[in-house]
Amino acid sequence: MSSESIDRAHQPAQVSFPWRLFWLLLIAAIVGVGAAVPLVLEVFQPLLKSGEPLPFPLPIIIAIGIAQNLILLSVAIGVGLLAGRKLGLGAPLLEGWLYGRQVRQSVGGSLGFGAMVGIAVGVVVLVPLLIAAPHLPGLPLVSAARAALWKRVIVGLYGGIDEEILTRLFLLSLFAWLGTKLFQKREAGLSAKVFWIANIVAAVLFGLGHLPSASLVMQITPAVVVIALVLNGIPAVTFGYLYWRRGLESAMIAHFCADFVLYAIGPAFLKT
Numbered sequence: 138m139s140s141e142s143i144d145r146a147h148q149p150a151q152v153s154f155p156w157r158l159f160w161l162l163l164i165a166a167i168v169g170v171g172a173a174v175p176l177v178l179e180v181f182q183p184l185l186k187s188g189e190p191l192p193f194p195l196p197i198i199i200a201i202g203i204a205q206n207l208i209l210l211s212v213a214i215g216v217g218l219l220a221g222r223k224l225g226l227g228a229p230l231l232e233g234w235l236y237g238r239q240v241r242q243s244v245g246g247s248l249g250f251g252a253m254v255g256i257a258v259g260v261v262v263l264v265p266l267l268i269a270a271p272h273l274p275g276l277p278l279v280s281a282a283r284a285a286l287w288k289r290v291i292v293g294l295y296g297g298i299d300e301e302i303l304t305r306l307f308l309l310s311l312f313a314w315l316g317t318k319l320f321q322k323r324e325a326g327l328s329a330k331v332f333w334i335a336n337i338v339a340a341v342l343f344g345l346g347h348l349p350s351a352s353l354v355m356q357i358t359p360a361v362v363v364i365a366l367v368l369n370g371i372p373a374v375t376f377g378y379l380y381w382r383r384g385l386e387s388a389m390i391a392h393f394c395a396d397f398v399l400y401a402i403g404p405a406f407l408k409t
Contacts, residue, residue, distance in 0.1 A: 154219070155222075155235070158228060159214055161235065162228070162302060163210060163211060166210040166299050166302055167210075168294060169295040170206045170299060171203070176288040176291075176400075179288060180281060210303070214302055220314040224310065224326065225326065226306075226309075227385060228306075228384055229386075230242070242384070247387045248387065248390045250379075250383065250387060251388065252394045254391045255394030255397075255398075258371065258375050258391065259394060259397065259399050262368050262395065263398055263403045267403070267407065273361065275351070277351070281400050281404065282404035286401060293393045300392060304343045304377075308343075309335050309377050313327055316334055335377075339377060340374045340377065341370065343370070344370045345365065348365055351365065376388040
């Protein structure tokens, strides 16, 4: 671990449950869900105009979706914080700010490094997407290109906040905790082996999790499944590593920056 890595060995005793952190993350997650709505409505506009009647008025459908996300995110944050704290995973910068704890890792170092990694990941993923775009017009990148720039920018808040909470804080922490119970009978803490197993499993689920929404705008073929697994898996594994080594905040800023490259900058390179 680098000199900027989190110094957890000399931290004060943790509170029983970090409620202040829980509520902060939940509020941020609600903001992230709201930020995704404008672009989602733009991408799925053809479906809304298809003539098929909706079961409920659109505002009610949106409200139901937000309520479902609120319940899911509450559970994910709560379980993720409980599991992560047992392994030294979490949001050290936010905890240090909320609870007055000392952290060796600087805010600039954590977020700055995360931003650079996120931009690099965004470029790595963008290139094959641009190559595949002419053959797969239903790709989110292609659909999002029709939307206004501000919609494509703020949607990154959903990826950076909500997807990191669901995938890294919740899934990765839970799988890592289960892994320590199964494979680390005597060894304390989180071993690299268990982390990488948990990280890869969470990354695969992250990739597969994009298929249901993609199926609404494009046909799911074996090629689409491979693209979803590879091009979502690369960022997911990278963000998981940042979560492990530098904390949730670093993974969040990296995810946001990657989405910014993909959705705010990427459409400018599409051949029209």
